Amino acid sequence: MPDGKPNFTGLWEALGTANWDIRDHSAQTGPFIQLGATGAMPAGQGIVEGGEIPYTPEAAAQQKENLKNRMKLDPEIKCYMPGIPRANYMPFPFQITQSQRDIAFAYEYATSNRVVNMGKFKEGAVDSWMGTSNGHWEGDTLVVDVSSLNGNSWFDRSGNFQTEDTHVVERFKLADADHMNYEATIDDKTIYTRPWKISTVIYRRKEKNAQLNEFKCVPFTEELIYGDLKKK
Amino acid sequence: MRHLVCISALGVMAAMAFGQAPSGETKPAPATKSWNQPKTPWGDPDLQGTWTGDDCIGTPLQRPVKFGDRLYLTEQELAEREANREKTEHSDLEQVVAPGQAATIGGPEHWMERSRRPCKQTSLIVDPRDGRLPDILPEAKTRHVGAGAIVSDPKADSWEDFDYYIRCITRGVVGSILPVIYGNGQQIVQGKGFVTILQEMVHEARVIPLDGRPHAGPNIRSFMGDARGHWEGNTLVVETTNFVGNTTGVNGNGGGTPTSDALTLTERYTRTGPNEMRYELTVDDPKTFVRPYKVLLPLTEEPGYRNYEYACHEGNYGMFNSLSGARAKEKKAAAAAAAAKN
Numbered sequence: 001m002p003d004g005k006p007n008f009t010g011l012w013e014a015l016g017t018a019n020w021d022i023r024d025h026s027a028q029t030g031p032f033i034q035l036g037a038t039g040a041m042p043a044g045q046g047i048v049e050g051g052e053i054p055y056t057p058e059a060a061a062q063q064k065e066n067l068k069n070r071m072k073l074d075p076e077i078k079c080y081m082p083g084i085p086r087a088n089y090m091p092f093p094f095q096i097t098q099s100q101r102d103i104a105f106a107y108e109y110a111t112s113n114r115v116v117n118m119g120k121f122k123e124g125a126v127d128s129w130m131g132t133s134n135g136h137w138e139g140d141t142l143v144v145d146v147s148s149l150n151g152n153s154w155f156d157r158s159g160n161f162q163t164e165d166t167h168v169v170e171r172f173k174l175a176d177a178d179h180m181n182y183e184a185t186i187d188d189k190t191i192y193t194r195p196w197k198i199s200t201v202i203y204r205r206k207e208k209n210a211q212l213n214e215f216k217c218v219p220f221t222e223e224l225i226y227g228d229l230k231k232k
Numbered sequence: 233m234r235h236l237v238c239i240s241a242l243g244v245m246a247a248m249a250f251g252q253a254p255s256g257e258t259k260p261a262p263a264t265k266s267w268n269q270p271k272t273p274w275g276d277p278d279l280q281g282t283w284t285g286d287d288c289i290g291t292p293l294q295r296p297v298k299f300g301d302r303l304y305l306t307e308q309e310l311a312e313r314e315a316n317r318e319k320t321e322h323s324d325l326e327q328v329v330a331p332g333q334a335a336t337i338g339g340p341e342h343w344m345e346r347s348r349r350p351c352k353q354t355s356l357i358v359d360p361r362d363g364r365l366p367d368i369l370p371e372a373k374t375r376h377v378g379a380g381a382i383v384s385d386p387k388a389d390s391w392e393d394f395d396y397y398i399r400c401i402t403r404g405v406v407g408s409i410l411p412v413i414y415g416n417g418q419q420i421v422q423g424k425g426f427v428t429i430l431q432e433m434v435h436e437a438r439v440i441p442l443d444g445r446p447h448a449g450p451n452i453r454s455f456m457g458d459a460r461g462h463w464e465g466n467t468l469v470v471e472t473t474n475f476v477g478n479t480t481g482v483n484g485n486g487g488g489t490p491t492s493d494a495l496t497l498t499e500r501y502t503r504t505g506p507n508e509m510r511y512e513l514t515v516d517d518p519k520t521f522v523r524p525y526k527v528l529l530p531l532t533e534e535p536g537y538r539n540y541e542y543a544c545h546e547g548n549y550g551m552f553n554s555l556s557g558a559r560a561k562e563k564k565a566a567a568a569a570a571a572a573k574n
Contacts, residue, residue, distance in 0.1 A: 009423035
């Protein structure tokens, strides 16, 4: 970039299975048995540094409860906005548009998006699904402070969760033109005993015709959400 | 967050100078004197900011017949529009729901976004010359139009009886730009090779590649279409195709006759001053309208105006309530019928 900053503009996508569980996990039957092998959960290395999320005992019990009821509770199933950091490692691409000022993230899943304010720090006016993002550069690293999250988002399909007190600090750093290292430090004294960190690699989509497509998923969920209210 | 948007808007109203009038119908807009189009560091015209069509809130898409072929208001008509605008500005500051009174379905007036200066046009459609929508083809008239927000007792057998906006899916490209009562923000962010336009309602993000690549294949269809952009001088030209047909129309909030899969939209964004943009749109849908037509409106950037997250589907109690209300009514009617029989 003319201003000497690395250029993140383009289409990116994480690989791996963190959207199933951000911790280490074995392959297993999926939540919806009719889908057979196509709906099964693949094995994968977790993205949590040190392996475990430092939940308080109550929060650890809550996560297990979430997992048990995930068909009802996982916001992804209902096409709710994924929140941060989950949006970055879902199995969908996202487009970064990096200007000389602000930086836009457009996520394919649920047409969710956010604009990272690179100017003077702005407090979130109100809690929201995608939070309020304030960014700055530390050398070549884009550091994004995410606050005012509404606490309804999960980290994955396994019930790992956050609250409205969760604070996320993300670090995006190019490893080369087509790979970036993504890290996020997550802090929330109400459910974790200490701050913890996730880290993964996000890849630039290189296919000649790769582009952000549209995944407006509301129509895929209406039967599930409102079906019992339909006229018989 | 409509409240916050409106409060911040009111605060700056008094400080705002009048915007530049749009120029003639089809000629390119002359740049404001002593203003040069700023460029991004990589040399593209810089259109960035959060823009709204708020000034033309209330200006009809189609021209009232009494104006004939006249696009611009006379001085006197403009003064009347300004007087009305000022009156609204004052009434917004007053408490509209007295204690003990119920709010209407529309919500209190201060929820609304308002124009800061009167729109000079008699209609948003500028071509055909009479400012009216071209005739609609017979087949297009048979397309299903879901119930919108202003239908007070809609058929509610299923969510499919409602329009795509009420279902929190989308208002479509045109419905996301034409100004309505609130949520009119369009934030433009530019990167090398891309322009991204983020619209508050319903959290749209149009990613527009500028590298001259062809459109996506014809089997890839979407509500917001497949956009490709290029520069003509300082004007951003965006051509959007690959729409899924029969979803949204091209009126405010995506209302009106749903367009077809043959729709092509051509938009021209020209910044005409530090806070002013000329927005021109050509709607060409040979399966819906007998001829293409053109829309023109000014977009402005207002200090303090910003987009908020419009999490619509996540809290769509309206859909729950409409459907469960309809089922409760049926149950009541069935019970009454059974009682009458006995």
